Amino acid sequence: MVNLLLNVVSRILFSTADTVWHTLTLTYIFTWDTTLVLLNTISFPKRKGKLIAPGKLGHGGNWPEWHPPVEGDSRSPCPALNAMANHGILPRDGKNIPFTVLNRKIRETYNFSPTFCLYVPLYMARLLGRSYTYGTLDLNDIAVHNGIEHDASLFRHDTFLSPGGDQGKPCPDLVDGFFDCVHGDKVTVDDLARYSEIRRTDSRRKNGQFTLSTFHKLFASSNCATLIRIMGGSISDLKVWLYEERLPPNYESSTRAPWGLTMGSFQTTVLRIEAAIRAKESMDSTIGDLGGRYGLPKSELGPGGEVQREAQMGETAPLLPGKKPQTNGE
Ligand code: HEM
Numbered sequence: 001m002v003n004l005l006l007n008v009v010s011r012i013l014f015s016t017a018d019t020v021w022h023t024l025t026l027t028y029i030f031t032w033d034t035t036l037v038l039l040n041t042i043s044f045p046k047r048k049g050k051l052i053a054p055g056k057l058g059h060g061g062n063w064p065e066w067h068p069p070v071e072g073d074s075r076s077p078c079p080a081l082n083a084m085a086n087h088g089i090l091p092r093d094g095k096n097i098p099f100t101v102l103n104r105k106i107r108e109t110y111n112f113s114p115t116f117c118l119y120v121p122l123y124m125a126r127l128l129g130r131s132y133t134y135g136t137l138d139l140n141d142i143a144v145h146n147g148i149e150h151d152a153s154l155f156r157h158d159t160f161l162s163p164g165g166d167q168g169k170p171c172p173d174l175v176d177g178f179f180d181c182v183h184g185d186k187v188t189v190d191d192l193a194r195y196s197e198i199r200r201t202d203s204r205r206k207n208g209q210f211t212l213s214t215f216h217k218l219f220a221s222s223n224c225a226t227l228i229r230i231m232g233g234s235i236s237d238l239k240v241w242l243y244e245e246r247l248p249p250n251y252e253s254s255t256r257a258p259w260g261l262t263m264g265s266f267q268t269t270v271l272r273i274e275a276a277i278r279a280k281e282s283m284d285s286t287i288g289d290l291g292g293r294y295g296l297p298k299s300e301l302g303p304g305g306e307v308q309r310e311a312q313m314g315e316t317a318p319l320l321p322g323k324k325p326q327t328n329g330e
Pocket of ligand 1: 077078079080081102106110112120121124142143148149150151152153154155156220223224226227230231
């Protein structure tokens with residue numbers, strides 16, 4: 001009986017201490033982030049070619065050689081981290097990566113603020129029940145479903161729909177679908193919002209185990225925001241990054257702020273994207289067919305993979321340039 005009581009009391013104490021400690025850590029990170037937002041506002045952005053100091057990896061666009069992963073390597077649903085492993089910035093096998101190293105390398109490669117670089121690996125460590133300070137992860141660990149990884153991603157099929165649940169490889173059909181949605185000569189926030197809407201509706205329709213909480217929607221839009229703020233909108237650069245998980249030639253982050261891309265700053269992009277995604281997610285919506293060729297039978301694609309037929313029209317038609325609004329069934 002005494003043992004049982006001691007056990008209960010110690011568990012309550014540990015979990016309370018953990019919650020208090022975590023709350024203090026988050027308060028510290030968010031206060032620090034706000035300070036960096038202010039510092040970035042009053043500092044001059046770094047000039048092109050000056051972001052990475054001489055002697056550091058990537059200075060002058062010199063990144064270690066790219067190799068695709070080989071059998072047995074660990075890869076994640078995140079193109080940013082996979083590209084780092086493919087270049088040997090992270091261990092090429094993607095295994096046993098200390099959270100603290102992940103923090104430092106993301107900062108050095110993509111010019112994220114130290115606050116983001118601490119927050120995300122810390123979040124991942126807690127999710128996996130590991131110590132941030134001493135723990136390690138394999139890239140594949142990041143694929144834990146409904147941790148950060150969620151349904152209706154832009155560049156990976158849902159875990160439930162992927163062969164073997166594999167989230168570690170690029171899905172060229174989804175990347176094709178994304179670029180089909182880009183109508184200008186640069187990727188824009190509107191393109192990302194439009195494709196997110198398409199992916200959400202399509203997944204909801206096809207995935208019998210579909211889930212997407214508000215929290216995961218915000219994570220999804222955060223990924224979109226990082227894509228455009230860190231990689232920029234260049235279509236050719238993004239093609240290299242998304243299809244091959246490789247850094248574009250002479251890559252240097254599009255964020256030139258001396259304190260890196262802060263969480264406070266990219267939230268403005270997150271909210272713009274999330275606000276532009278319309279909430280309509282009916283089961284019979286045809287929106288999933290509108291974004292591109294993925295999911296279409298080969299008979300409906302031309303020799304170059306282009307869509308041959310008129311896309312079906314739904315209430316989503318105003319999203320597509322040049323298409324008149326029309327309701328289903330008309
Ligand atoms: C420790 C750091 C990071 C972790 C743990 C992480 C984790 C993840 C996870 C779990 C996903 C899959 C989300 C989904 O299901 O759609 C993801 C996707 C993504 N991440 Fe990361 N990531 C990290 C760093 C970064 C960085 C530095 C960037 C930008 C340079 C980035 C950009 C993206 C993008 C664009 C996607 C694709 C989203 C999609 O397919 O919809 N991530 N990341």
